[in-house]
Amino acid sequence: xxxxxxxxxxxxxxTNIAKVVNCEEVVRALSEQxxxxxxxxYKYMCSxxxxxxxxxxxxxxxxxxxxxxxxxxxxxxxxFRKAIQTAGLNPYFVEMxxxxxxxxxxxxxxxxxxxxxxxxxxxxxHRVAKxxxxxxxxxxxxxxxxxxxxxxxxxxxxxxxxxxxxHVYLVEREGTLGGNVARVDLTAPYLDSARDLITALVTRVExxxxxxxxxxxxxSSLEGFVGxxxxxxxxxxxxxxxxSQFRVGxxxxxxxxxxxxxxRVVHYGYGKLPNVITSFEFEKMLRAGRIQTKEGKIPxxxxxxxxxxxxxxxxxxxxxxxCCMTALKYAHxxxxxxxxxxxxxxxxxxxxxxKGHEDFYKRGSEAKTLFLMYAKNDHPVIRKAGPxxxxxxxxxxxxxxxxxxxxxxxxxxxxxxxxEAREDSDAVARLVNISRDKDGWFIESHPKLDPxxxxxxxxxxxxxxxxxxxxxxxxxxxxxxxxxxxxxTIRGSIExxxxxxxxxxxxxxxxxVCNALCPYSAITYxxxxxxxxxxxxxxxxxxxxxxxxxxxxxxxxxxxxxxIFAQIEGVLT
Amino acid sequence: MADKxxxxxxxxxxxxxxxxxxxxxxxxxxxxxxxxxxIRLWPIAADGKYKDIEAMADGELDLAIFNxxxxxxxxxxIAHLLRQKSKLLxxxxxxxxxxxxxxxxxxxxxxxxxETAYRRNPSIEWGNRVVPxxxxxxxxxxxxIPKFYRRVYKLDQVVDVDxxxxxxxxxxxxxxxxxxxxxxxxxxxxxxxxxxxxHALCEDCPRTKNEKKVKKFYxxxxxxxxxxxxxxxxxxxxxxxxxxxxxxxxxxxxGIPCRGCYGPPPGVTDQGAKLASAVxxxxxxxxxxxxxxxxxGLPDFxxxxxxxxxxxxxxxxxxxQ
Ligand SMILES: Cc1cc2nc3c(=O)[nH]c(=O)nc-3n(C[C@H](O)[C@H](O)[C@H](O)COP(=O)(O)OP(=O)(O)OC[C@H]3O[C@@H](n4cnc5c(N)ncnc54)[C@H](O)[C@@H]3O)c2cc1C
Ligand code: SF4
Ligand code: SF4
Ligand code: SF4
Ligand code: SF4
Ligand code: SF4
Numbered sequence: 089x090x091x092x093x094x095x096x097x098x099x100x101x102x103t104n105i106a107k108v109v110n111c112e113e114v115v116r117a118l119s120e121q122x123x124x125x126x127x128x129x130y131k132y133m134c135s136x137x138x139x140x141x142x143x144x145x146x147x148x149x150x151x152x153x154x155x156x157x158x159x160x161x162x163x164x165x166x167x168f169r170k171a172i173q174t175a176g177l178n179p180y181f182v183e184m185x186x187x188x189x190x191x192x193x194x195x196x197x198x199x200x201x202x203x204x205x206x207x208x209x210x211x212x213x214h215r216v217a218k219x220x221x222x223x224x225x226x227x228x229x230x231x232x233x234x235x236x237x238x239x240x241x242x243x244x245x246x247x248x249x250x251x252x253x254x255h256v257y258l259v260e261r262e263g264t265l266g267g268n269v270a271r272v273d274l275t276a277p278y279l280d281s282a283r284d285l286i287t288a289l290v291t292r293v294e295x296x297x298x299x300x301x302x303x304x305x306x307x308s309s310l311e312g313f314v315g316x317x318x319x320x321x322x323x324x325x326x327x328x329x330x331x332s333q334f335r336v337g338x339x340x341x342x343x344x345x346x347x348x349x350x351x352r353v354v355h356y357g358y359g360k361l362p363n364v365i366t367s368f369e370f371e372k373m374l375r376a377g378r379i380q381t382k383e384g385k386i387p388x389x390x391x392x393x394x395x396x397x398x399x400x401x402x403x404x405x406x407x408x409x410x411c412c413m414t415a416l417k418y419a420h421x422x423x424x425x426x427x428x429x430x431x432x433x434x435x436x437x438x439x440x441x442x443k444g445h446e447d448f449y450k451r452g453s454e455a456k457t458l459f460l461m462y463a464k465n466d467h468p469v470i471r472k473a474g475p476x477x478x479x480x481x482x483x484x485x486x487x488x489x490x491x492x493x494x495x496x497x498x499x500x501x502x503x504x505x506x507x508e509a510r511e512d513s514d515a516v517a518r519l520v521n522i523s524r525d526k527d528g529w530f531i532e533s534h535p536k537l538d539p540x541x542x543x544x545x546x547x548x549x550x551x552x553x554x555x556x557x558x559x560x561x562x563x564x565x566x567x568x569x570x571x572x573x574x575x576x577t578i579r580g581s582i583e584x585x586x587x588x589x590x591x592x593x594x595x596x597x598x599x600x601v602c603n604a605l606c607p608y609s610a611i612t613y614x615x616x617x618x619x620x621x622x623x624x625x626x627x628x629x630x631x632x633x634x635x636x637x638x639x640x641x642x643x644x645x646x647x648x649x650x651x652i653f654a655q656i657e658g659v660l661t
Numbered sequence: 662m663a664d665k666x667x668x669x670x671x672x673x674x675x676x677x678x679x680x681x682x683x684x685x686x687x688x689x690x691x692x693x694x695x696x697x698x699x700i701r702l703w704p705i706a707a708d709g710k711y712k713d714i715e716a717m718a719d720g721e722l723d724l725a726i727f728n729x730x731x732x733x734x735x736x737x738x739i740a741h742l743l744r745q746k747s748k749l750l751x752x753x754x755x756x757x758x759x760x761x762x763x764x765x766x767x768x769x770x771x772x773x774x775x776e777t778a779y780r781r782n783p784s785i786e787w788g789n790r791v792v793p794x795x796x797x798x799x800x801x802x803x804x805x806i807p808k809f810y811r812r813v814y815k816l817d818q819v820v821d822v823d824x825x826x827x828x829x830x831x832x833x834x835x836x837x838x839x840x841x842x843x844x845x846x847x848x849x850x851x852x853x854x855x856x857x858x859x860h861a862l863c864e865d866c867p868r869t870k871n872e873k874k875v876k877k878f879y880x881x882x883x884x885x886x887x888x889x890x891x892x893x894x895x896x897x898x899x900x901x902x903x904x905x906x907x908x909x910x911x912x913x914x915x916g917i918p919c920r921g922c923y924g925p926p927p928g929v930t931d932q933g934a935k936l937a938s939a940v941x942x943x944x945x946x947x948x949x950x951x952x953x954x955x956x957x958g959l960p961d962f963x964x965x966x967x968x969x970x971x972x973x974x975x976x977x978x979x980x981x982q
Contacts, residue, residue, distance in 0.1 A: 595928060597861035599891075599902045601939045603872045613872075618864075636942035638903035638935045639861035640928035649930060 092217055095126040095151040096209065097142060099133035099158035101188055108192035110202040114157065117206050121213060125149050134164045139171040146175035153216045157185040157209040178221035180586065180646060185212040207659045214658030218651045222586035227625050229315040230337035231577040234259065236307055236516070239267020240559055241551025241566045242342035243289045248570035249340075250298035254577060257334055258293065259305045259321055265290045267344050268552075273374035274421065275559060276413035277448035283375075285559075302332070310339065310519055313610075313626035314546030315582055338546045338573045341530065342566065343516055345507040345552040348397030348404070355469045356393070356503055363387075363480050364470060364501045366396075367414060379425050379500070381480065387429060387499035389479050390422050393468060394435040398506030401465055404527060408506035409556045412439045415504050416452040423455050432458040432496050434468055434485055442558060460496070461488040470501060507556040520547045521609050529555045540569040543628075544608060548572060587646040588627040589634055593619050595641035602633040602642065667698035667844060668722045670714065670743060673705065674736035675763040675813055676729025680754035681705040683830035684726075687837045694840060698723075714742055722747035724843060728830075730756040730763050730972060731814040735807035744820040749843065752816040755829040755922050758854075759932075760972020762829070764813040765964055767971045767978070771811045815972045824849075826856040829922035829969060832908050854927070857907025861926040865906045866913050868892065874945035878958035881917055892918050893943070896958075898965065903935040922969055931975040933966035940966075 096118045100106035111129040119127035126145050132138050133156055145151055154177070156168050161184040169179035187205040195201035231254045235242045238260030246256045264270070265286075272282040293299055305323040308331075312318050315337045323330050350358040350366050358364045362382040365373075373379055381387055392415045398408040412435065419431045433452075438459075440449040453459065462468055468485040479497035487494045509528025510516075517524050522542040523531045530549040533541040540548050550565035551557070557565075576582060589610075598618035602611055610626035611633060613619075622633070622642070634644045673681060684691060685706070701722065702709035725747035731737050744750050755761040766774055779785065779792045797804045816822050826839055835856035842848065842855070849855060863870065873894045879886075881897055892899040892913060900921030901913055912919045925932035940959070946952050959965070967974055 595860060595926065597864035597902070597906075597926075598870060599861065599863035599873075599893075600870045601873055601902055601942055604874060605942055618870075632942070635938045638929070638939035639863075639926045640935070 092123045092153055093125045093149065093151050094123045094153040094155060094213065094216065095142065095145050095149070096124055096128070096155045096213065097133050097138075097157070098127075098129040098187070098205075098209070099138070099156065100129060100131050101159060101192075102131060105158070105188050105192045105205075108195060108198055108201045109187055109205045110198060111205075113202055114187070114206050114209055118155075118209055118213065121210070123153075123217065124213070125151060133158050134167050139167070142168070142171055143175040146172065146177060152177065152181065153219065154182040155185065155209060155212045155216055156182060157187045157205060157212065159188040160184075160186050180222045181216065181219050183212040183216040183219065185209040207661075210661050211655040211659035214661075215651050215655035218648070218654045219646070220648075222645055224586045225584045225624065226581045227313075227315050227584055229577050229580055229582050230317075230335050231255065231580075232257070232334065232336045233338050233340065233573055233577075234307070234310075234317070234319050234334075234336040235340045235342060236520075237267065237342035237344055237551070237553070238262075238265040238293075238301070238303070239342060239344045239551065239562075240269050240286070240289065241344065241553075241562045242267070242340065243293050244563050244566035245340045245342060245550060245570045246293055246299050247289070247296065248567050249573060250296045252570070252574045254298065254574065256299045257319070257321070257336065258299055258301045259307055260301070260303045261306050263303050265293060265301065265303070268347075269559060271368055272371050274417060276410075276417040277442070277444045279417065279420070307519060310521075313623055314338065314544075315625070317546065337577055338548065339520055340548045340550055340566075340569045340573070341516065341520055341522070341553055342549075342551045343510060343513070343553045345556065346510050348408075348505040348508050350396055350503045350505050352403065353396060353467070353503075355467055356396070356501070357470050358503060361470060361472065361481060361501075363499060364503065366503050366505045367411070367418070368505070370418060370502045374421055379422060381499055385499070386426055389430045389432075389497045390418075390500045390502065391432045391434060391483055391496060391498040392418055392502045392504065393483075394433070394504045396503040396505045397508070399436060399464060404506060404508065406527060406556065407439055409439065410558045411504035411506060413442070413445055413448060413558070415502075416448055418502055419452055419457045420455060423457075430458065430497075431456075432460060432483075432498075434460045434462060434483065434496075436462060436464050442560070458496070460485050460494060462486060463488050470498070473497070507552060509553075513553070516553075520544065522547055522549065529553065540565055540572060545626075584625050585629070587629045587644070588624040589622045589629060589631070589642050589644045590624070591620055591622055591637075592641045592643065593617075593621075595639055596620055596637075597639045597641070599638065602637050605632050605636055606630075607632065667724065669694075669698045669700050670702035670709075670722050670725045670747065671700065671705075672702060672725065672727050672729075672739055672743060674727060674729030674740065674757065674816070675732035676754070676756055677762070678705065679830040680728035680756070683754070683828075683833055683836060686833040687840075688833075690837050690840075694844070697844065711739065711742070714739075714746060717746045719745055720748050724749045724751065726751045726753045727757050727816055728753040730760045731810075731816060731819045732763060733807040733809050737810075737814075737819055740816060740820045749823045750816075750820065751824045751826060751843075752822045753826050754831055755827055755924060755969045757816040758825045758827050758973075759924050759970045760813050760815045761969050764815070764970070764972035765968065767812045768963065768967075771809060775809070812978075813972050818972070823851050825854045827854060827905060827923040828856070828908060831856055832911070834909075835907055854905070854924075857905050857923055859927050860906055862901035862904045862906045862908070862910060862913070862919055862923070863891070866891070866901055866910050868913060870894070873943040875943050875955070876945050877955060880960075886916070888916065898940065898959065900932075900936060900966075900968075902939050903929065903932050920968055921966075924969065924973075931973075932970045933963070933974055934976075936966040937962070 098111045098114045115127045115129050168182045173179040185208040191201045191205045233256050235246045235258045246258045250256050270286050275282050308322045309320040317336050320333050397403040440446045473479050473482050480499045483496050485494050513528045521544045532539045548569035550569040551562040596619045610623050634642045725743035752758045775792050780790045795808045839856040868891045870891045875896050879896045886895045897918050899918035901919040904921045905923040905926045907923050
């Protein structure tokens with residue numbers, strides 16, 4: 089091999105690195121190494137002048153490999169790859185040594201930090217010498233989209249995508265579209281009709297020429313990778329079933345939630361006391377237009393209890409986010425239907441964080457509702473009233489603000505049941521290859537910066553299936569997911585990172601040790617050839633299979649044995 | 662070469678004798694070799710003195726076949742000698758190639774070995790529990806025996822080696838093919854592993870392979886394994902996944918797991934490490950306690966995974982000689 093010409097750049101990161109690491113000393117040590125043509129230190133390597141310095145040096149000194157000792161490659165590897173590419177080098181000919189997070193930020197002793205920075209930079213130097221030029225791949229992007237779940241979320245995403253020109257397959261398990269909102273009467277906080285909202289959406293979806301609606305249907309398999317998935321959908325008709333298959337480039341998961349099972353909270357007597365009902369049962373009453381007890385009487389006392397199954401140690405620790413406003417909505421609806429009814433609202437905290445919610449709360453508290461606060465994990469207790477009482481039930485509350493034990497009458501108790509991940513969320517997660525958190529909600533790629541994407545390219549999550557939220561937040565996510573997909577499909581193809589695992593067919597013994605290992609399901613086994621292959625577009629280069637393959641058939645590009653050994657040797661010199 | 666008979670030497674270092682038997686097992690072939698070659702040294706079968714070898718000119722031998730590892734100063738001396746006197750030096754068998762079974766002793770210390778062999782061994786008579794010393798004075802005379810090293814070396818850790826023939830012992834057919842190729846001068850590039858293939862054993866193993874997920878490991882006698890399914894996925898540790906093919910799948914076709922004697926497949930630096938990560942990868946559990954329990958079914962995994970390759974492993978103890 090021709091003698092390599094390597095440039096080494098040690099960043100001071102303002103004083104972030106330089107205050108602990110002696111950057112000049114690192115430069116001095118590196119400049120004496122064979123192959124190093126240029127070694128410099130600079131205040132901010134990632135700044136424009138920093139990058140331009142590298143570019144100018146590449147051109148002036150004919151450098152062909154670059155080492156940047158600076159921050160984490162997670163931060164600026166793309167920056168430096170782009171810079172050296174501008175100068176005409178293959179973008180993979182740069183290696184970073186992390187002397188900030190791994191040195192100056194974690195060590196106080198300047199000598200120790202400097203020694204370590206030098207060792208890490210030596211490692212990068214030895215490694216970069218072994219780098220191979222890599223080319224990014226481009227794969228075709230099928231514009232069609234699969235949307236799983238036909239609630240507000242799925243319908244909104246489907247419409248946005250179809251309006252944008254993409255064909256959408258909308259798969260809904262139930263016989264009708266609408267999801268949980270279709271079970272609601274008025275929506276908080278503006279008291280618009282849920283029925284109108286859903287009807288408008290359903291009509292547009294069903295009439296849209298670019299949306300295929302498949303009700304009574306479920307996705308039974310999803311194979312392939314971003315841009316090139318094949319979905320298989322099973323549809324159950326009255327007397328039979330049919331299977332359809334189609335190609336899609338991206339998937340939106342919008343499977344929503346189910347309500348918490350109120351009978352799990354035993355001291356509320358749900359299922360035993362006939363007039364203890366859930367919010368959804370109350371919505372049904374509202375939609376039917378008559379608020380009444382099981383016995384058909386108009387209730388004189390209505391009590392609403394918040395956080396049923398939510399914000400509790402025993403059940404779910406999270407807040408379900410919509411129950412507080414829904415409870416206020418009920419207080420309002422009861423009052424307007426039965427003006428002389430006494431409504432009490434038993435809550436832990438009033439969560440009114442959304443747009444218009446605080447005003448709604450204010451209006452609710454003016455409407456002569458009795459608000460009682462109870463402490464988390466100190467539930468009210470409901471019991472049947474005695475013959476002398478003028479009500480059906482009595483609720484005992486340790487009222488937190490007054491510090492008193494208060495007993496309130498009730499003819500009808502509404503339990504504000506929280507939201508819960510669906511029973512089959514695990515199966516759905518496996519189907520599309522994404523993960524769930526401890527509560528069963530799907531996990532996003534980044535909780536703050538990348539909320540609707542997942543760690544599997546081409547799979548998006550939106551609406552409540554990712555965590556409890558109200559309709560406006562659901563709609564925003566649905567449109568965000570659709571927007572992400574539209575932006576990706578408009579180009580017709582996508583670039584795939586050049587770093588992935590490859591299987592050398594000649595060396596693969598077909599032992600199948602790697603087959604069940606890939607967290608992204610990137611490995612397939614060809615039974616006729618008796619060999620395994622990695623689908624490079626799916627592989628995330630995690631390295632699990634590379635380490636496992638006992639016959640050394642799997643190589644991770646950019647993380648080859650010789651590169652890693654060279655790096656270790658460099659660190660140890 | 663036709664006008665002059667080939668000059669050959671065979672030698673054993675730290676060996677069990679099996680490799681020499683493997684050469685003898687080529688039967689009449691070895692007689693054919695004898696017809697075209699002068700066997701100048703072969704301790705197991707023919708007389709020959711070290712001093713005769715010492716007297717040779719450099720490069721006078723055409724071929725030296727060295728089996729066994731390098732355990733003591735005598736082994737090392739002869740290794741250097743044969744290297745100097747022979748045009749080609751072949752590491753024959755797993756011991757010469759990777760340190761082999763004797764190399765397992767690298768997991769313990771020289772002191773412990775001598776203690777076990779000469780003091781604690783129950784078959785030694787009282788009064789006879791003497792640890793041999795490199796130098797002894799007897800009746801006013803200095804006696805010397807070879808120095809017992811702190812560890813076993815594979816041959817190429819001591820001298821430059823031209824070819825490697827793996828196997829414990831190498832399969833006679835492979836030996837025949839390889840010797841023939843050498844005799845005919847049809848030689849692969851220096852440093853090649855010969856007498857074996859370039860892929861792992863599983864490729865040639867007729868057992869059916871499925872996705873591997875193991876909940877329990879068995880010693881071979883603890884389970885009646887299905888004869889047509891991969892042993893490893895039945896929980897019987899089979900090293901075939903990380904072993905170079907060449908033996909003819911002797912063990913798995915006889916119902917017992919491969920022990921890895923042919924060494925790592927090409928491109929694998931450390932056979933034991935590969936076995937460890939392969940075995941860890943097929944454990945079917947995500948629960949730390951259960952994993953612990955499953956792995957407890959693997960007694961002395963280091964000796965198992967490195968049965969032949971301790972001396973060749975990436976991980977070496979540092980010895981202060
Ligand atoms: C009592 C109550 C009252 C509420 N009132 C309000 C309100 O007033 N205002 C407000 O903003 N929000 C309200 N909400 C919140 C609202 O319900 C949610 O924001 C909304 O339903 C989220 O929509 P989604 O599409 O994400 O989920 P969902 O409505 O749950 O829809 C999911 C859809 O996916 C389908 N599905 C699920 N799994 C599969 C599968 N495997 N295959 C195919 N299809 C599948 C389901 O059948 C369903 O149709 C209320 C919630 C509750 C509990
Ligand atoms: S582990 Fe390696 S040898 Fe075995 S099937 Fe996978 S790629 Fe092939
Ligand atoms: S490197 Fe990781 S992501 Fe890529 S195929 Fe192997 S196991 Fe899958
Ligand atoms: S390789 Fe096997 S047969 Fe040959 S000497 Fe070593 S232990 Fe004996
Ligand atoms: S692991 Fe062993 S039994 Fe299984 S296929 Fe490989 S050689 Fe055969
Ligand atoms: S199967 Fe394995 S242990 Fe048995 S002979 Fe072959 S390589 Fe050696």
